[in-house]
Amino acid sequence: MAVVHPTDTGRPRSHTSVDIAGTAWPVYKLEALFAGVVVCLMLALITGSVQAAVLAGATASAVRWLLAAVRD
DSSP, X not given: OOOOOOXXXXXXXXXXXXXXXXXXXXXXXXXXHHHHHHHXXXXXXXXXXXXXXXXXXXXXXXXXXXXHHHHO
16 A cells, blocks of 8 residues: 655745846846835936945845845
C-alpha cells in the first residue's frame, strides 16, 4: 500500500511573473523598480537635486519590494 505525505501543506504561492530574457521575474519586483524610477525622475525634475532623488527612489523601491516580499 502506498502512502503519500505531501511536504508542502501550506497555501500554494501564486506568483504572477513576467518572462524577461528567459528569466521569470515576479511582478512585484518590476513594480518596485518602476516606482523607484518614477520617484527618482520626478524628484530630480522638481528639486534639481540628483542626490536626494536617487535616495528617495531607492527608498521607494526598497519599501515596495519588501512589503510585497513579506506579504507572499
